[in-house]
Amino acid sequence: MTQRTGTAVTFRRVAALATAVLATTVLSAGCGAGGSAGSEPTAAPSADPKAVLLAAVPNDKDPAFRFSTLDGTDTFVGVVDPAAHAMDLGITQKNDDPEFTMAMTFRVIDEDLWMRVKLTGMPGLHDAMKLPKRWMALDRTKLDDESEAPVYQNADPANTAAIIRTADTVEDEGSGTYTGVADLTANADVQSAFDGIDVTALGEAAKKVPFTAVVGPDGNLTTLTLEIPAAGKQKAMKLVTRYYDFGKAPKLTAPSGDQVQKAPASAYELLNG
Template sequence: MTQRNGTAATVRRIVLRAAAVLATTALAAGCGTGDASEGSGPAPTPPADPKATLLAAVPTEQDPAFRFLLQDGTDKFTGVLDPAGEAMDFAIQQQNDDPKFTMGLTFRFIDQDLWLRVKLTGLADVPDSLKLPKRWMAMDRGKLKDESSIPAYQGADPGNTAAVIRTADTVTDKGNGTYTGLADLTDNADVQSTFENVDLKALGEAGKKVPFTAVVGPDGNLTSLTLDVPAAGKQKAMKLVTKYYDYGKAPKIAAPTGDQVQKAPALAYEMFNG
């Protein structure tokens, strides 16, 4: 799953603020339409554009730390993102069938520094070949053959919701903070790489009009975006869900220190280098 930054959403917020200031200034200066001598009042304020309002709700670098959940088909990612510190915890669980066990991976990123923590469950006796420290492991990026495959902090919108919303021709305000629209998952590479578990080729034309529902909280922050992907070919219908929550309540992310961390052993690099 690819992350992109929230630059576009930040610009839209600035544009909306600037437009509001200009509109207020114009009204104060009497720059309305019609003849003032006819006693006409100022022109009514046009309603907010739902798409612009929804994009402005997407988290940006100015937002406080928050938690997130990304459900991409059968994969579920959870974590904490701290835009001010350019930091992120990013966790996923992976099931293995033979032998049967569950592996939990948690990455921590602060700027360019990277740590990894691994938890294995379901194995009665963990063989020496699979034993890894329970502490955070400090990773040397120079020892990773394919660094591009490792998730990294790339902005305040880990679900790439802004890119999805921008593909919609029309967004409808349903009231109570709920918005709906049709997203084009074939529109650009950013959107396609975000939902790599979706067979876009099988979807065909249906991939250009995928229904979504977004919810904005009372504080003006996006809390969820759900895409309802139809069944196509061998692919079952699925929901692609992004949730952002606990704005300002999520813990700050700090570099592990002391007995919380150690250098990553060779096995940690073998897991990713193959």
């Protein structure tokens, strides 16, 4: 679930492509030997559970917080800093043959974009791939499809508000738990949050996807879980978004000094395949 068309899906594809490119290169090169606490309420109290739930969704007045999304089998983690219009988005993938782990992180401030790649499990892999360990400042115009690179849009990276709005009614189950039924076909904003799901294959079931949301004692949305039914070759799955550590997550700034360098050609080769 993402705030712009293709962000998480593109990130997944980039990570998978990068892993494949790394594995192929390593094999050929023979490198194997070496509304939050302390913030003002965003809405007046309401008897309408849907309004209460929507008021709990993060907005640009919230302090920095962490998030994670479980999108099928992939977990994305990151930080959102609304005041800086900034976001970190990361994923870690393991490769079996050869064995190594790649952690890839994008940092976005408005439309400025940096990438950091951490390779572990094979000594000398960074040097072999000509990839620095520092942040790399990316030039969007050098990406094959710059429109799919992440940008900062708002403080709700999983589009939870757009999903909740599709529910005709939301039930207050008590203890901060809310339930409803989402329509994944409702509009482009909602559909863009599910690029990894074959909404067409779901048919009518896509219009009545159950969800459960939990609001913490501080008034912040902490989890949104959607129960996606099986359809065709697609297995039933849960899509889970977590928002947490409001006011405890680090503030995000542009990498500077010896933390950063311009992205070398090898970085664009990695991203563009």
